[in-house]
Structures are given as C-alpha cells and as structure tokens.
Amino acid sequence: MNRNLLLPGKFFLLLFVSFSILAVSCKLGTKTGSEGSGEFEASGALDAETQEQLNTAKRIFYSLPSPLETAMLIKNAGAAYNEELLNPTGNTARYITSKGKALNLGIYSTDLSYASLFDQTQATLDYIGAAKEMADGLSILDAIDEETIEFLEENINNREMIIDIISETLMNSSSFLKENGMEATASIVLVGGWMEGLYIATNLVDDSKLKENKLVERIVDQKLSLDIIVNLLMQSSEDEDAMAVLEDVNTLKVIFDKITIVQGEVTAVEDPETNVTILQSDSSIKISKDVFRELKAKVSEIRSSYIS
Amino acid sequence: MTKKGLLFISLVVCMIALPVAMNGQCKQFAKNTCKPGLDPYQHDGNYDAAALLIEGEQADMYRVLHADVNYRIGVCGSGNLSSIHFKVQDVRDNFKVIYDNSEHDFDWKWDVKLESSRQLRIIVTVPVSDEDSSSPEEGCVSVMIGSTDF
Incomplete structure (x- = not known):
C-alpha cells in the first residue's frame, strides 16, 4: 500500500x-x-x-462592579459630570506594556461608561476609541470593531442602545481574555476600572459634607469588595503584574480598615405584586474627614501611576 | 518542515483550540440566550461566571450588590441540563440563606433591591438528572446581573 x-x-x-x-x-x-x-x-x-x-466540586468566581455599574452608582448618588477627572484620550500612546494597556482598558471603560451615562456624546465616542486602542493593543479580537463604533455613532442619542453596546464590548473583552488563558489580564482590567471609579467618586465629594452623603456611602461600600479583589488577583498569584496591582490594593485596604461599617441582619421581603424581593437591613458607616482625605490621596497616587 | 513536525504542530493547535472553542460556546450561550432574558433589566457587561459545568458540580460567585439599585440576577443553564439550582447567601450575616430558587419552582431569575449594600454569595448547582447514568451531562451555565438603573 x-x-x-x-x-x-x-x-x-x-x-x-x-x-x-x-x-x-x-x-x-x-x-x-x-x-x-x-x-x-x-x-x-x-x-x-x-x-x-x-x-x-467547586468553581469560585469573584465579581466586581462593572464599569457601567460603577458609573451608574456615581450618577445615582447625585454626583455631577466632570470631564477633567477622566484620563485624557491623548494618553493612549503612553501605554506600551501589557499591564499598562490592561489597566487603562479598565480605566477608559469606566470613563466611557461615566461619559455615556451623563449623555456626553462626543466624550462617549472619544472614549470608546481610546478603549478600542487598548483592546487592540492587547490583541483582543473583535471586542470593539469599526462596525461597533459606527453603530454607536448612529445611535448616539439612544441611551438604551449605547448601554447595550458598552455592555457588549465589556463582555467581549472579558470573555476573550478568559477564554484565551489571560485571566490575570482580565483581572487587571477589572481592577483598573474599579480604581478609576473610586478616583472619580472621591474627587467628586465635597469633604466638608461626609455625613448623609450618598456618594460617600458608595465609596465606603467599596470596602465590602476589597476581599473579592484580593481573592480575584490571588487567583493569578503567578503573574507579576497582577501581584503588583495587588500590592496597590493592599495599601488601600490599610486605609479602608480605618472605616467602620456596621451591618444588621438581613430580612428578605417579597412584594407579591412586582415579585421584587427587598432585602431589609440596617447599616451605618463611620469615616472621619482625615481618613477620607487619606483615602482620596492614596487613590489619586495609585491612579496617577496607572495613567502616566 | 517534516511530516512529523506538521503532525506535532497540528496536535498542539488542536489542544489549544478545543478548550477555547468549548468556552466560546459558553460566551455565545450567555450572549444569545441568557442576556436577552434579563430584559427589561440591562446587563452590566460583566462576564465573570460563565463556565462548562457537569451535573453535580457547584460554582460560587461572590459579588457586592449596592443599596437602592434594582437588580436582576439570572442563572441559566443550557437545555441539556436540568433546572439549575441557585441559592443566595449574605456573606457578612454568617452566610444566611436569603434566597433559594428551589422554593420558587427553580425560577432562573431573581429580582432584588437592597436597603444597604451587602456582599453576597451565589451558589449554583447543576442537579444530577439520572443517578444511574455513567456519563453525566455537561453544559454551559451562566450567572448574569442586570439593572434598570443605567
């Protein structure tokens, strides 16, 4: 034969x-x-x-608020839009390393979400372009393609459609990284976005009014996410970049540890008409002006190191 | 290049491509099947918990949900799997169970609003449909969170 x-x-x-x-x-x-x-x-x-x-058998997933949710929390707390707080889109060429691109993909995604929720059409278009550059730099295929940008331009006055497009691009980036064994990069993107949200929020607070301040409450809430972030990054403990980001998070944790959150028992009550369950619980927070300023300064320092 | 070399490269490509392709199916499943089900809640864009699970397997997701936000938690599994069982616990209240979909006819979604922000643990279990089966079913399971507040 x-x-x-x-x-x-x-x-x-x-x-x-x-x-x-x-x-x-x-x-x-x-x-x-x-x-x-x-x-x-x-x-x-x-x-x-x-x-x-x-x-x-168990699989454990650690989930952070997405850039969209972060922006929504800022807006719903009654905060204003301040474009000066965003990472300028002209900075994209600065990010050469994989870590820099990943962090700034997260940062630009939060900036994009923030701009879009405040109906800033030109900024929305600019920031989706910046996020695309970062995603392309990380070789994330088709997360944000030209078609997506054109579609966004055509629907720039349709809030619901914009949210859907951003949600889709976030999901595309994250799924691509995870499905290609780049979990560490996916985690760094998430932490970059989370840090940007914290930076924007802490800079929008008038620190003479910390009490009964919804935005301060949302900032303090981030203490609840800290162990999730630590565990998320620890899942990539072999990755140098993830561990460097973890060090930053740990410096923030030292400050968050000075903030007190007291939470009561939860009672779930379902509204039979809407089928929505209300989780009733008491909660109180305690943060001093000094601690708030310390937190704000540390977040600014870390964020500055990420965007420079 | 020798034929053996070509064969080796083909095998390596296959070994890399197959798991990626299987996971890719989960992304399509999450995107095409689960996400539309969140409507009128809009998906937050996170793709944290979507994976291939086998009958009997459990997955946990930790996530902070914030006060005063209308959330829909959706847990969906591909058609070959039995109804997915999920429970929600409050981490800071000694993992007290605050929702169990087995008490709600295994409803795949749960709409919830919190008076104060809490860290929750969502425990997802794929029930075993046939105890005597030698080959348990496997399929995509996805946890997705949406909100009406964007």
Whole structure:
C-alpha cells in the first residue's frame, strides 16, 4: 500500500485520539482525577465516591462592579459630570506594556461608561476609541470593531442602545481574555476600572459634607469588595503584574480598615405584586474627614501611576 | 518542515483550540440566550461566571450588590441540563440563606433591591438528572446581573 495514503489516516487517528483525550479532560476538569484514567467509564454508574467528588466540586468566581455599574452608582448618588477627572484620550500612546494597556482598558471603560451615562456624546465616542486602542493593543479580537463604533455613532442619542453596546464590548473583552488563558489580564482590567471609579467618586465629594452623603456611602461600600479583589488577583498569584496591582490594593485596604461599617441582619421581603424581593437591613458607616482625605490621596497616587 | 513536525504542530493547535472553542460556546450561550432574558433589566457587561459545568458540580460567585439599585440576577443553564439550582447567601450575616430558587419552582431569575449594600454569595448547582447514568451531562451555565438603573 502506498505509504503516503496512510498518512492522512494516521493523522486523523491521532487527531481523533487527542480530541477524545481533550474532550474527556475538558469535561471532567482536574478535580476528578479518576475519570481521566478511564475508571469512570469502566465502572458503569457513578460510584458513591465519584458522585461525592462531583457534588463537592467547586468553581469560585469573584465579581466586581462593572464599569457601567460603577458609573451608574456615581450618577445615582447625585454626583455631577466632570470631564477633567477622566484620563485624557491623548494618553493612549503612553501605554506600551501589557499591564499598562490592561489597566487603562479598565480605566477608559469606566470613563466611557461615566461619559455615556451623563449623555456626553462626543466624550462617549472619544472614549470608546481610546478603549478600542487598548483592546487592540492587547490583541483582543473583535471586542470593539469599526462596525461597533459606527453603530454607536448612529445611535448616539439612544441611551438604551449605547448601554447595550458598552455592555457588549465589556463582555467581549472579558470573555476573550478568559477564554484565551489571560485571566490575570482580565483581572487587571477589572481592577483598573474599579480604581478609576473610586478616583472619580472621591474627587467628586465635597469633604466638608461626609455625613448623609450618598456618594460617600458608595465609596465606603467599596470596602465590602476589597476581599473579592484580593481573592480575584490571588487567583493569578503567578503573574507579576497582577501581584503588583495587588500590592496597590493592599495599601488601600490599610486605609479602608480605618472605616467602620456596621451591618444588621438581613430580612428578605417579597412584594407579591412586582415579585421584587427587598432585602431589609440596617447599616451605618463611620469615616472621619482625615481618613477620607487619606483615602482620596492614596487613590489619586495609585491612579496617577496607572495613567502616566 | 517534516511530516512529523506538521503532525506535532497540528496536535498542539488542536489542544489549544478545543478548550477555547468549548468556552466560546459558553460566551455565545450567555450572549444569545441568557442576556436577552434579563430584559427589561440591562446587563452590566460583566462576564465573570460563565463556565462548562457537569451535573453535580457547584460554582460560587461572590459579588457586592449596592443599596437602592434594582437588580436582576439570572442563572441559566443550557437545555441539556436540568433546572439549575441557585441559592443566595449574605456573606457578612454568617452566610444566611436569603434566597433559594428551589422554593420558587427553580425560577432562573431573581429580582432584588437592597436597603444597604451587602456582599453576597451565589451558589449554583447543576442537579444530577439520572443517578444511574455513567456519563453525566455537561453544559454551559451562566450567572448574569442586570439593572434598570443605567
């Protein structure tokens, strides 16, 4: 038999074997080692031990407020729009490293969300361009393509459509990074966006009015997200850039530890008409003027190091 | 390049591409199936918790929800999976269960508004449909959060 005719056959056989191995390993992950060795298939019904392993198998996801939610929290707290607080779009050429691009993709995404929620049409277009540059620099395919920008331009006066476009681009970037093994970069993008939100919010507060101030409450709430951020970054503990960002977060944590949040028990009450559940609970915060100023200064220092 | 070299490269490409393609399916599932279901709530853009899960597997998501915001938490699984079970706990109140969709006919969504911001843990479990099966079903599961306040 002609040897060359055998090659495609061998190739496809090897391909089939590798796909089969991969399919099994992908399906069962790393938590159920016995299945990978074939014991799973050979045993027929799931044995009690395997079932137990599956029942207890866990994946943990740490989630931060998205740039859109961050901007919404700022707006709904009654804050104003101040374009001077945003990272100028002319800075894009400064970001050469992967870390710089990731942080500033997050920062520009928050700026974009902030501008759009305040109906700043030109700024919205400028900041989606800046975010696109960062995403392109990270080789994120199709997160923000020319078509998306054209579509945004055509719908620039349609708030709902703009939100949908931004939501889609955020999801595209994040899913691309995660699906291509760039979880550390995805985490850095999120923290960059979170830090920008904190920077904008702390700079919009008049620190002579800290009490009964909705924006201050939203800033203090970020203390609740700190351990989520730490755990998120620790999932990439082998990544130097993620660990550098974690150091920054830890310096903020020292300041947030000086803020007191007292929370009461939660009671869930469902409104039978709307089916909306209200989580009733008491909560009080305590932050001194000095601590607020310290927090604001540290956030500004970290953010300045990210955008320079 | 030798034929063996070509074969090796093809295998490596396959090994890299297959998991990516499988995860890509989850993104499409989240985007095309789950996201529209959030309407009239708008998705916040996060893609934190979307993964291939096997029957019996559990995933936890930690997230702070803020005061005075109207949220919809949607937990959806692909058609080959049984109704997804999810519970929501308050982290700071000793993980007290504040919602369990098994008490609501396994509704895939939960609309909620908080009087004060809380850190929540969303526990998602894919029920085992057939205890005697030797090959548990696997499918995409996605947790998505939307709001009407944008």
